[in-house]
Amino acid sequence: MLKIDLHIHTIASGHAQSTILEYIERAKKLKMKTIGIADHGPGDFEALVSEIYFKTLERIPRKVGNIRVLKGIEANIIDAQGNIDISEKLVERLDYVMANFHAETSYKNKGIKENTKATINAIRSGKIDIITHPFATERFPIDIGKISDEACKNNVLLEINLSYFFGNKIKDSTVPNAKLMIDIARKHSKKIIIGSDAHNIWELGDDSAFMKKFKKMLGLTNNLIINNYPRELFKLLKINE
Numbered sequence: 505m506l507k508i509d510l511h512i513h514t515i516a517s518g519h520a521q522s523t524i525l526e527y528i529e530r531a532k533k534l535k536m537k538t539i540g541i542a543d544h545g546p547g548d549f550e551a552l553v554s555e556i557y558f559k560t561l562e563r564i565p566r567k568v569g570n571i572r573v574l575k576g577i578e579a580n581i582i583d584a585q586g587n588i589d590i591s592e593k594l595v596e597r598l599d600y601v602m603a604n605f606h607a608e609t610s611y612k613n614k615g616i617k618e619n620t621k622a623t624i625n626a627i628r629s630g631k632i633d634i635i636t637h638p639f640a641t642e643r644f645p646i647d648i649g650k651i652s653d654e655a656c657k658n659n660v661l662l663e664i665n666l667s668y669f670f671g672n673k674i675k676d677s678t679v680p681n682a683k684l685m686i687d688i689a690r691k692h693s694k695k696i697i698i699g700s701d702a703h704n705i706w707e708l709g710d711d712s713a714f715m716k717k718f719k720k721m722l723g724l725t726n727n728l729i730i731n732n733y734p735r736e737l738f739k740l741l742k743i744n745e
């Protein structure tokens with residue numbers, strides 16, 4: 505079980521089924537320490553919410569019982585300049601910003617060269633803390649080696665997204681891409697982050713099947729996983745404890 509899971513979608517994403525309160529109660533039951541709400545940005549056609557939803561997240565207590573509740577977003581890269589679908593002001597107000605391409609937005613696949621350039625620009629913008637599922641290159645091909653290198657150099661976390669390892673989301677490229685990403689992070693002495701991409705409470709923090717099947721295959725070791733090091737993660741996200 506992950507101690508910290510920052511990749512959680514609520515009903516506000518339009519295609520997820522649980523509420524913030526339900527996630528908090530589930531996290532309590534699972535003895536997790538920190539969860540992060542990260543609904544899809546307003547550029548996602550399915551999202552039910554606009555920027556104001558994300559702004560008002562700060563009115564939710566930072567801690568509910570023993571559970572720390574961080575407020576974030578899974579934003580969308582929307583152009584070749586690496587811009588994302590939220591304002592600079594919102595970037596500053598949220599605890600953390602995750603981003604990548606998503607099919608249900610105005611950005612359509614522009615080929616590996618352009619997609620890589622857009623992602624590198626997003627990484628260099630200083631607005632993004634985590635690149636979600638970078639190893640999933642099926643819909644938006646990118647140069648995973650270059651992206652991983654650039655993310656490490658700019659202190660942007662690379663995500664192992666659990667939802668991409670099962671069902672029809674796992675592709676021939678998933679394991680080799682993820683392994684390359686992890687190898688590059690190790691080379692730079694950087695950690696990666698694991699996110700569940702939960703769309704309902706039963707997916708929250710559950711890394712058991714992934715750990716059993718893929719951890720060894722990917723050469724992933726506990727010392728590389730920043731979810732195991734809350735202090736280091738909070739420092740990186742500039743969150744006061």
Ligand SMILES: [Zn+2]
Nearest residue numbers: 578606636637
């Ligand atoms: Zn995503």
Ligand SMILES: [Zn+2]
Nearest residue numbers: 511513578701
């Ligand atoms: Zn997601």
